[in-house]
Amino acid sequence: MIRPCTFALALLAAGGSPLVRAADWFVEAQYDDRAVVDRLGARFQHLQIDPARRLIRLDTDEAGIAALTEAGLDVRVDMVATAKLRAFHAAVEVADTPQSIPGYACYRTVEETAGSIDALVAAHPALTEIETIGPTWERERNPGAGYEMRALRVTNLQTVADDPDRPRMVMYGSIHAREYTPAELLMRMAEGLVAGYGSDPLSTWLVDHVDFRFIVHANPDGRKRAETGIGWRKNTNVEDAFCPGTPTSFSQPGVDLNRNFPFHWSGTGGSSTERCDQTFRGPSAGSEPETRNLVAYTVGTCDASGNCSGGALPDRRGTSLADPAPEDYSGLFFDIHSYSQLVLWPWGDVDTASANDAPLRRMGRRLAWFNDYWPMQSVELYPTRGTTVDTVYGYVGAAAYTIELGVEFFESCNEFENATLPHNLSALLYAARAARRPYQWPQGPDARDLTVDVVRVAAGTAVTLRATIDDTRYNQDNGAETSYAITGAQAYVDLPPWRSGAVAIAAQPVDGSFNATSETVQVTIPTAGLAPGRHLVWIQGSNARNGGTVGTPDAVFIEIIGDDRLFADGFEAG
Numbered sequence: 001m002i003r004p005c006t007f008a009l010a011l012l013a014a015g016g017s018p019l020v021r022a023a024d025w026f027v028e029a030q031y032d033d034r035a036v037v038d039r040l041g042a043r044f045q046h047l048q049i050d051p052a053r054r055l056i057r058l059d060t061d062e063a064g065i066a067a068l069t070e071a072g073l074d075v076r077v078d079m080v081a082t083a084k085l086r087a088f089h090a091a092v093e094v095a096d097t098p099q100s101i102p103g104y105a106c107y108r109t110v111e112e113t114a115g116s117i118d119a120l121v122a123a124h125p126a127l128t129e130i131e132t133i134g135p136t137w138e139r140e141r142n143p144g145a146g147y148e149m150r151a152l153r154v155t156n157l158q159t160v161a162d163d164p165d166r167p168r169m170v171m172y173g174s175i176h177a178r179e180y181t182p183a184e185l186l187m188r189m190a191e192g193l194v195a196g197y198g199s200d201p202l203s204t205w206l207v208d209h210v211d212f213r214f215i216v217h218a219n220p221d222g223r224k225r226a227e228t229g230i231g232w233r234k235n236t237n238v239e240d241a242f243c244p245g246t247p248t249s250f251s252q253p254g255v256d257l258n259r260n261f262p263f264h265w266s267g268t269g270g271s272s273t274e275r276c277d278q279t280f281r282g283p284s285a286g287s288e289p290e291t292r293n294l295v296a297y298t299v300g301t302c303d304a305s306g307n308c309s310g311g312a313l314p315d316r317r318g319t320s321l322a323d324p325a326p327e328d329y330s331g332l333f334f335d336i337h338s339y340s341q342l343v344l345w346p347w348g349d350v351d352t353a354s355a356n357d358a359p360l361r362r363m364g365r366r367l368a369w370f371n372d373y374w375p376m377q378s379v380e381l382y383p384t385r386g387t388t389v390d391t392v393y394g395y396v397g398a399a400a401y402t403i404e405l406g407v408e409f410f411e412s413c414n415e416f417e418n419a420t421l422p423h424n425l426s427a428l429l430y431a432a433r434a435a436r437r438p439y440q441w442p443q444g445p446d447a448r449d450l451t452v453d454v455v456r457v458a459a460g461t462a463v464t465l466r467a468t469i470d471d472t473r474y475n476q477d478n479g480a481e482t483s484y485a486i487t488g489a490q491a492y493v494d495l496p497p498w499r500s501g502a503v504a505i506a507a508q509p510v511d512g513s514f515n516a517t518s519e520t521v522q523v524t525i526p527t528a529g530l531a532p533g534r535h536l537v538w539i540q541g542s543n544a545r546n547g548g549t550v551g552t553p554d555a556v557f558i559e560i561i562g563d564d565r566l567f568a569d570g571f572e573a574g
Helices: 034-041 062-070 079-094 110-123 137-141 180-196 201-209 220-226 289-298 357-371 388-396 413-433
Strands: 009-011 025-030 048-050 055-060 075-078 104-108 128-135 148-154 168-173 211-215 300-302 308-310 332-338 342-345 374-377 399-405 446-452 456-458 463-470 486-493 518-525 533-543 554-561
Touching (some): 025 079, 055 062, 055 079, 062 075, 075 079, 104 110, 104 413, 110 128, 110 148, 110 220, 128 137, 128 289, 137 220, 148 180, 148 289, 168 180, 168 289, 180 201, 180 332, 180 413, 201 413, 201 533, 201 554, 289 300, 289 388, 332 388, 332 413, 342 357, 342 388, 357 413, 388 399, 399 413, 446 533, 463 486, 463 554
Parallel strands (some): 168 211, 168 332, 342 374, 456 554
Antiparallel strands (some): 009 075, 025 055, 025 075, 048 055, 128 148, 148 211, 300 308, 342 399, 446 463, 463 518, 486 533, 533 554
């Protein structure tokens, strides 16, 4: 949810000469007419909106302040935020070609990220691989410039051929170049999944059963510009989007990639046709190589009828936008941005709810429980057109979300590592657990806090598993979701609940009856016949919705000790 910082305000002196370089002002303004905000959203790069206080906040230059004033707003300068912005610029300007961002060592540069990906793949070839998806705008024109865009794939590659229905979870980071936190969040998530494989039960079952696709830097050309201290948002197309003068946060060349995606690209509102504007949508839908690369990788090639094939996410939408994607759709899409602390879902250009609005909303409010962000349909913030999330949902029907991380573009490492990172890792890991059925499982309860009374046992020794089956964890700050009574829970050994042949073992409520929206359950797991080594035990609950709806599962390890280890581990022979 939006949490405005404490402001130290000063009126911008009218008619005075600027004492600082352009783009060094962080401002706020009250608004009375929501339509004004919608119009500004089509021109400015980023508006932080506090609807309760009818307040907008953004960083801009003198020309931007003039545009706000012309729109009838009383503009005030936030001197605290402005000082932070200037400190960042000053640190970058005195740096001598830094390998990391001055003052922000927690955020890797484009080159450092590429090196981390290469090292991860070299060390874990059975779990990771790199997929090249095409050149950036600069690389397309000059093989010695720009970057080759890449996707980092994380999954158990040794078993993927035998599991063709494994859900894909596609995630973009930092498509808006100066948004540092998204790329680092995705890189940390990928590294954590791989590091935990085999020792952490959650990482293990997710890597075995979800096919993660991380496009850590969705706009590497622009990101490289942003690393020099310019508030760069767009790609670096200076031919089709030439803009004279010194680039600033308000006026710069390039195309806003998150207004260049083909779905609902044309029309009025939600993007700009002015080349220097931050939300310039480009000369045509999908005009930019970065956009084309991302579309082809994610949804594939689409024919004249709109049928798409060959992408990471399957096309299962109906014949018209009025038809919902089927409830058993498998796969997820996220576009991670900063900042504003929001969870957003389609549509972004119209007030109409999407055909899958109810399940999108329910999962969105579950995600927002984990990161404590404000959940809403994207258009509620301000209209956006030609975006990633609307394109992915509109073309193939995948559950698609934008998460706006954190509290500022140049977020301190302390804030990122102690709040933004852990809270949003929790949200994305919940999403990964639901990736097989994102339109169904969030309708049911979540399985959490799994424990076993004994982790390591000899075969034949029963193990008691306890868990909480919880249907209460929603962020209800913007609307409400109904919590239903828990009706049951089932445990499964070795085979997850969705696999053919999985044997369910009924769990019982610890308090004696299933009648609450959150229940602690326990189940006795027999171990006779289990081979030595680690075994995953899943548990999945159900609630009273529609006569019984299963929810998002989780798993825990138990380890069977072989005869050769009994004495070493303190067991006595019988």
